[in-house]
Amino acid sequence: GGLSTIGVEQAKGAELAVKQINETGGVIGGKPGVLGRPVKLLLEDTESKVATGLAKAKKLVERDKVHILNGIIMSSISMAIQGYIKEKKTPFINSGSGNEEIVHPPHCGRYFFKGTYGNPQVVLAAQYGAKKHGGRWYFIADNYSWGYNCTKFFKQAIQRVAKLEVLGEDFPPFNSDNYAPYITKIKAANPDGVAIGVCGGGYARFIKQARQMGLKTFFHHNFYSRPDVKAAGDAALGMTAGTNFLIENPNVPRSKKFAEDFKAFTGDYPGGSGADGFNSIEVICKAIHEAGSTDPEKIVDALENISFKDGIITPVYQFRKCDHMATFAVYTTEVVKDSKYQYDSKLIEEAKEPDQLITPCGKTGCEESMKKG
Template identity: 25%
Template sequence: MLNRRTLIKSSLVLGASQVIGAPFVVKSLADEPVKIGMVNPLTGVLAALAQSEVDGAKYAEAEINKKGGILGRQVQLLIEDSANDVGTGVQKTRKLIDRDNVAVILGDVNSGIAYAMSQVTNEKKIFHIVPGGHTDPITGTNCKWNVFRICNTTSMDANAVTPELVKKFGKKWFFITPDYAYGHSLQDAFVKALTKAGGTYEGDMLPINATDFSATLIKAKAFKPNVLLNNMGGLTQINCMKQFTQFGMQKDMALGGALFELETVKALQPEAQAGWWDMEWWWNQPNVPEVVKFVADYRAATKKTPSARDWFGYVSMHSVRLAAEKAKSLEGPKLAMAMEDMELPPDVALQAGKVRYRAGDHELMPSIFVGEVHPPKAGPDDVFTIAEAVPGDTAAGPVADTGCKMTHPA
């Protein structure tokens, strides 16, 4: 994207050349890369999840550039570390827009940071995709014309897995939940779904970077729930799971919840690889040829099996490409209009069925894979077996229930 300074400089060169009759070359727009900025917590308790999103985005960047880029221009992905801090995330977002002249912003894993970033991108009229920040208001009560999301809302995840947990284990639950936007939104969604099913609950809200879970686990054991829902994320979820198994609590209650991601499952001992959870995308879909090819190619290029987080980053980049091709522009308002109700092609959706960005709230509607986490079977990454693929529209419910009232710029 050419900025004002570049245009002024080009004009001065043109004027001087006309005076002295010297030959000149003005750099064309086609020589300028399409810059996409990504802000994610590459340090801190969510770093492993953030890194996978970056890996997926980088893989897509190389794939897109190999096929001619976006609108005939090469793509340049610029990555900044939010350090899991709202102020830093906002600062890095402004830097990418004002100094680096990015056309698009991606991020953040932390829902609170993603929301703060969206206020900046909306003010600047910059197209913004949230790959992996889940809290409902981002595409609900705080929805914005320029913001789209790939991961599920917390309500979608809770609605998908609750019936399975109730059916298998019972209606008495204990929550261990992080005390920030994501945790509050997720627990509220679970409580709503559980109460509707006639259940009861107790729980604790803990800091996002908590390390000692002993007091909460003692409280959970005394409550004698059917299911313990570990809603923590990243490193804190790992630490909580380790202490849960050290206390021998897996003999007393079932495990379950919204997200127990591949990165987290693989970091734990076999006895903690258990329970019924959601996967927002899963690599082992043998009946979908596009998935089989993608996983093989991704493993060959990156030496790792893609997780849902890798898929989030991958879909983010290709969504920008698809929207730009449809809009024939990189202007925020035009990209947003192009993305509404846009269906992802099979080699980007990487699952069976129709996957689209819902126009009313800008939420992606993929399948949610509900199933059982277990120790590795056929290989080190074979730690989850799908029981049911819940359609995104079914889990999300109608747009009217989200509280989103979308207003586009004049």
């Protein structure tokens, strides 16, 4: 579907993690596999469609008898599956949706875990641009729940460091081919910065079309996507973006080794989606190993208590017990050309308070749905 650039990379990360665990035990250590058994990965394509995604989830649970579900990028598909897994009591780690609404009522629940960062976290990277360039911003994002959610939190993040003036906001259809009408409006507004929440094929198309039309304004994208930046080419240079993954991260020693392994496996270096796919499989396998069982209740208990200190993304990976949202370090990066990586995300700064926009535990409204039974 429209999110294939992200989805394919995420799937490759998952495949690599399964390969390593089945060959050597990977991060689990000891014997190959988990609990003396090989890990079996079944891949299905949602085609970026809610009905298709839900049907594929039902097939995996009811026909294939999987022990746990993983993946999904579009939050609307995730929400549909979350309603289903509550009934089936099947654990599900979402490793691709940025919309934090998936961990709010009525979607949160004991069997669901949000394994990648959400908009309240990653938008903090926009604060760098606001401090450097000013508070007059134009917002453009996809016309569905993630895009609106992204824009809402962009504004909150910028307001904390600058006097925000919203010069305009547009929500073009997801995966649009022509962004010229919106770019014309942005040029006329002459903002200090453009906050971008456009994903899928539109990620690269918007950036390329904007630069081709002579828009030289500072760009900040919600998240760094290596495949999409490569598709945009030099038009993306100088753009900043948020991420939780760095190929070379002094605080996460395994990140560079993972990147080299990913390149050997796929022919290219990973971005955040590949890292999320790999990380989620490692987390799942560690939880099953620590649970000593594939019983869903024991897997959920292990995930709630996991403290993963040897991962590839963040120094300590864990889930909040109040809503099962993973917490991360958040990095502001700039797209640069690199002789080794071709296009890379150069670290500018790390957010000092990565939880400043997250709903505090005790106020999530998810407490009852987290209980057993």
